[in-house]
Amino acid sequence: MPASIVYLHGFRSSPRSFKAQLLGKRMASVGLADQYVCPMLPVSPRDAMAEVEALIADLSTRDGAKPVLIGSSLGGYYATWLAERHGLRAAMLNPATRPERDLAKYVGEQPLWHGGGTIRVEPHHLDELRALAVPAITQPERYYLLASTGDEVLDYREMLAHFPGAATRVIDGSDHGISDFAQYMDEVLVFCGVPADLLAAHPFDGNASA
Numbered sequence: 001m002p003a004s005i006v007y008l009h010g011f012r013s014s015p016r017s018f019k020a021q022l023l024g025k026r027m028a029s030v031g032l033a034d035q036y037v038c039p040m041l042p043v044s045p046r047d048a049m050a051e052v053e054a055l056i057a058d059l060s061t062r063d064g065a066k067p068v069l070i071g072s073s074l075g076g077y078y079a080t081w082l083a084e085r086h087g088l089r090a091a092m093l094n095p096a097t098r099p100e101r102d103l104a105k106y107v108g109e110q111p112l113w114h115g116g117g118t119i120r121v122e123p124h125h126l127d128e129l130r131a132l133a134v135p136a137i138t139q140p141e142r143y144y145l146l147a148s149t150g151d152e153v154l155d156y157r158e159m160l161a162h163f164p165g166a167a168t169r170v171i172d173g174s175d176h177g178i179s180d181f182a183q184y185m186d187e188v189l190v191f192c193g194v195p196a197d198l199l200a201a202h203p204f205d206g207n208a209s210a
Contacts, residue, residue, distance in 0.1 A: 010073030
């Protein structure tokens, strides 16, 4: 049984995001639904990391192995800090590398992408993000980077510079949400420890609700 996979969603996103749901359906298709977890992260980075660290501890005890992380956008920033702190493997999907800079313009009430509702971004949340900065990764072999040149939100060149030596796939075009993620999903899961032959034995049609 492969280690559990923890998916960390991005800013204003949720477990209802396209990629989160797609991964959940793919894991279920190969009989590994119980090995996939996607928590709803609090707006506070400090609170989010406290909750995920508790989850990591629980999964490590249950499985007898440390989980693997998948981080999308802001979730990739979180995953980097967690990977360095706990010695985890992590797959990055268009990860944020300077969110304290990029999210400064979003201080205040912000709508969520899924299901309605809002979050309130406070100035101290930017300070909490700064406290999670990883100036340089220490073990590139622990990381996988999927970066889109067509990302309209983040600069893929900053991603490449932040993960030197990591296993990397650059998508020519696409977008921040990686709308063609189904094409690359199995490659991500193989990095996360799902056996390639298991995935090959269960072809997936890629259908998932947005």
